Amino acid sequence: MTEPFTITVDGRQVAVTPGQTIGAALHAAGxxxxxxxxxxxxxxxxxxxxxxxxxxxxxxxxxxxxxxxLREAAPGDEVTTS
Ligand code: FES
Incomplete structure (x- = not known):
């Protein structure tokens, strides 16, 4: 997969570049x-x-x-934080 996608983090859409970890995607989103x-x-x-x-x-x-x-983001992942 080479196309960017999004994951949901506490109900917010976060953009992901294929191969990014969830942590990297969060960091890139500020x-x-x-x-x-x-x-x-x-x-x-x-x-x-x-x-x-x-x-x-x-x-x-x-x-x-x-x-x-460590967890590579996948399209449609639903992430929740505490
Ligand atoms: S930042 Fe993920 S285990 Fe340390």
Missing amino acids: IRSWRSTRFCGRPRGLFCGIGVCFDCLVSVNGRPAERAC
Whole structure:
């Protein structure tokens, strides 16, 4: 697939270039944080970018705790954040 497509993130359409991870697509859309820490409410998004820190967790198509930096976006993905 070579044509750009979109995914839905919390009801918002986000453009994706084929091959991008969900984290990369969010970053390209100007979304820098999409969850917060449990106790202090500090913003989190991409940090390590290589699957180590787990700061980038999202739910994809109802499956929780997907690392956005590793999960390649697919057409029609429904992403929810917390
Ligand atoms: S940014 Fe560190 S695991 Fe995804």
